[in-house]
Amino acid sequence: MKRTAVGLGEICISRDPEERLCVFGLGSCVALYLYAPGRPESGLAHVVLPKNPGRQGEAGRYADTAVQALTSALGALGVPKAELRAAIAGGAELLGLASNIGQSNVEAVRESLALHGIPLAEDDTGGSRGRTVEFDPAAQRIQVRMLSGPQVSI
Amino acid sequence: MAAHTGDFGGLREALGRLLGVPVEVFAQPPRQYALHEIPNLAGPAGESAVAVHVQASGVMQGHLLLLLPPRSARSIGDLMLGPGAPSELVLDACRELANIIGSRYLSWVADEAGGRATPTTPRSTVDMAGAVISAIVQAAGVDAPVQAIEMKMQTEEETIHATLLVLQDQGAGG
Numbered sequence: 191m192k193r194t195a196v197g198l199g200e201i202c203i204s205r206d207p208e209e210r211l212c213v214f215g216l217g218s219c220v221a222l223y224l225y226a227p228g229r230p231e232s233g234l235a236h237v238v239l240p241k242n243p244g245r246q247g248e249a250g251r252y253a254d255t256a257v258q259a260l261t262s263a264l265g266a267l268g269v270p271k272a273e274l275r276a277a278i279a280g281g282a283e284l285l286g287l288a289s290n291i292g293q294s295n296v297e298a299v300r301e302s303l304a305l306h307g308i309p310l311a312e313d314d315t316g317g318s319r320g321r322t323v324e325f326d327p328a329a330q331r332i333q334v335r336m337l338s339g340p341q342v343s344i
Numbered sequence: 345m346a347a348h349t350g351d352f353g354g355l356r357e358a359l360g361r362l363l364g365v366p367v368e369v370f371a372q373p374p375r376q377y378a379l380h381e382i383p384n385l386a387g388p389a390g391e392s393a394v395a396v397h398v399q400a401s402g403v404m405q406g407h408l409l410l411l412l413p414p415r416s417a418r419s420i421g422d423l424m425l426g427p428g429a430p431s432e433l434v435l436d437a438c439r440e441l442a443n444i445i446g447s448r449y450l451s452w453v454a455d456e457a458g459g460r461a462t463p464t465t466p467r468s469t470v471d472m473a474g475a476v477i478s479a480i481v482q483a484a485g486v487d488a489p490v491q492a493i494e495m496k497m498q499t500e501e502e503t504i505h506a507t508l509l510v511l512q513d514q515g516a517g518g
Contacts, residue, residue: 195389197379197383198379198380198481199380200380214384214389214472214474215388215389215390215472215474215477216472216475216478217471217472217474217475217476217477217478217479238379238478239486251379283479284475284476284479285395285397285467285468285476286467287483289483291479319471319475320474321472322390322472337392337470337471342470343431344414344417344418344421344431344435344470
């Protein structure tokens, strides 16, 4: 099994059923996975902010353009848009920052998915703790880990 | 902004007073990171770290984030409180450390710029390093340059590693 980490603002597409796309240490960002049940292709965007101010070449960074970019990339591999499902994780608010960026990111991703008619199959968002997220291509489910117990004591 | 040594703003003396023992401070020159590199700049993004955040206003508007590996945080606790102190007290000690480092850094910046820079009260958490860093980057603005200063504080008994992130708010100048 191979793990591929997807960095801030990046998009990654996989056709390998042995490859796990993942994000380590996800905070206010949102990991957005698109996949089609029964097909090996999947894609992950590491969304950082809700709205693209019109920048080219940085589609994965923004919620409103990441869904389109993933849909197009998977479509180019022959995955019909009508078969796509989404799983999202992240969008936490850390350190009591007043920005509400996590919540804004989650709402923007959900709106964009609704606009494209893509059902949201899994949603593990919000809270105030970081997550490590990976997509299990065999089960077609996301696996989320958070620090707990001895990991959060010092 | 000019590069600085580890003793910015008289840090060595201030830390010596805080820890109650002589301390040497070493700091690498600040390094700037691309956005995709940022979550891993203080070690693996998914690993636990103690993070203390201070917001700055005045001649520097932005954020300072001090990241400590748990073992270094424990060393701070051992030095300031004695061995075996509860986690919450160790976090208090780390906030005090960040307060000293942040204040001295801002004092140094203010002297260079000819003005004042004021820190807020430090806030802390224990969480995945990448999660905390990316949240601060988002708060500052994703195009804000991120500078990281690798620090080592050495006493006779302990070696404390830390990373100080300096982010000026996007559009704040500098």
